[in-house]
Amino acid sequence: MNTAWHFPVMIFASLLVFFLVIRAVLPGQEFLQKKYTVLLLSVWVVIVGMLFGKYGASWGLSWWVYYPIPMLMTVLLPPFVLKLRKTKTFLYLVLSFLSAPVIHLFFSFFFGWTEYMPFWKVSSMQILFF
Known part of the structure; x- marks a missing residue:
């Protein structure tokens, strides 16, 4: 089965979650x-x-x-570029560390896609209920 199209979908989902995390950290006007x-x-x-x-x-x-560089970009760049203070940086870090497992759980459980975090096994809904 061709799963190449999963990656762009996961990028889009990650973008959406990243926007939501940044929106949760920054006040509306900012x-x-x-x-x-x-x-x-x-x-x-x-x-x-x-x-x-x-x-x-x-x-x-x-x-x-190839694994730590994207992780470090995710952890270090937003607080630095957006000039976040300590409490906002802490909130951002907590939310950003939670976002990857949440995205993985979503795709693994609902669709059976395990490419996002292949080292973490999650049963899909299809296996559990069908």
Whole structure:
């Protein structure tokens, strides 16, 4: 079965979740004022980060390069670029660390797609109920 189309769907879902996390961290007016910064940050952190993570192994990079770099981009860039204070940075970090497992649980459970975090096994709804 061709699963190549899963990756763009997961990128879109990750973008949506990233926007929601940033929106939860920034007050409404500040979010609107920084909308272009948030958009560019989203493209860099989510799209570039996910592409680097996915294709890093294909490029012959070691796992300790292609896995931590996108993670560090996700953790370090938004607080720095958006100039978040301590409490907002803490909230962002908590939400960002929770977002990947939540996305993985969603796709694994409801659709049986395990590519997002392949090292973490989650039974799909299809196996449990059918």
